[in-house]
Amino acid sequence: MTPPPAWVMALIYWLHMLATVVWIGSLAAINLLVLPAAKALKLVDQIGFISALQKRLEPLAWFSMGLLVATGLFQLSTNPHYDGFLNASTQWSLSILIKHSLSVILAVTSAVQTWEVLPAIHRILLKKESADEGELAKLQRRELILLRVNLFLSALILGATAFARAS
Numbered sequence: 675m676t677p678p679p680a681w682v683m684a685l686i687y688w689l690h691m692l693a694t695v696v697w698i699g700s701l702a703a704i705n706l707l708v709l710p711a712a713k714a715l716k717l718v719d720q721i722g723f724i725s726a727l728q729k730r731l732e733p734l735a736w737f738s739m740g741l742l743v744a745t746g747l748f749q750l751s752t753n754p755h756y757d758g759f760l761n762a763s764t765q766w767s768l769s770i771l772i773k774h775s776l777s778v779i780l781a782v783t784s785a786v787q788t789w790e791v792l793p794a795i796h797r798i799l800l801k802k803e804s805a806d807e808g809e810l811a812k813l814q815r816r817e818l819i820l821l822r823v824n825l826f827l828s829a830l831i832l833g834a835t836a837f838a839r840a841s
Contacts, residue, residue: 677752690745697738698832700731701825709818718799721810724817725795732788739781755841769838773831780827787820 677683708727712720750756755766762768795813798806 683749683752686745686748689741690749693738693741693745694832697735697742698825698828700735701821701828704728704731705821705825709821717807717810717814721795721814722799724814725792725799728792732792735784736788739784742777755838765841766838769834769841773834773838776827776831776834780824780831783820783823783827787817787824791817791820 704724704727709724712723715723750770755764756770757763757767760771762771791813795810795817798810798813
């Protein structure tokens with residue numbers, strides 16, 4: 675197979691890095707900047723603000739993940755180190771296998787947050803007068819745990835990528 679032109683690979687790498695920055699940058703910003711600052715608000719206002727922010731960020735995050743999969747598969751298919759799916763015979767292939775395994779776990783935790791926790795928060799917020807603050811606090815803790823797990827997983831994914839690049 676003829677390798678793609680350099681400009682194609684440069685574009686693929688750039689898109690992959692851009693998607694990584696958007697995805698991990700938003701996770702870091704929420705965890706390290708927004709959530710601590712939002713504690714100054716009342717619980718219902720805090721959750722409403724975070725939910726509104728998440729509503730805008732979720733499509734970007736999912737688009738970034740899709741772009742990462744597409745560009746990553748293309749990069750994988752052109753990499754001379756690639757020896758097959760689930761191969762772990764070299765440092766590179768083991769690092770890539772770990773990276774992809776962590777990415778699947780991250781996608782699952784993101785799916786739980788997007789399609790379970792956030793809709794539950796929105797349902798409670800729609801009942802403004804009868805909003806159950808105890809349930810809101812419980813969901814907020816769950817969302818915070820999922821966000822922190824995703825940030826931790828993303829750091830591990832970057833570490834696995836670094837190990838692959840170093841080989």
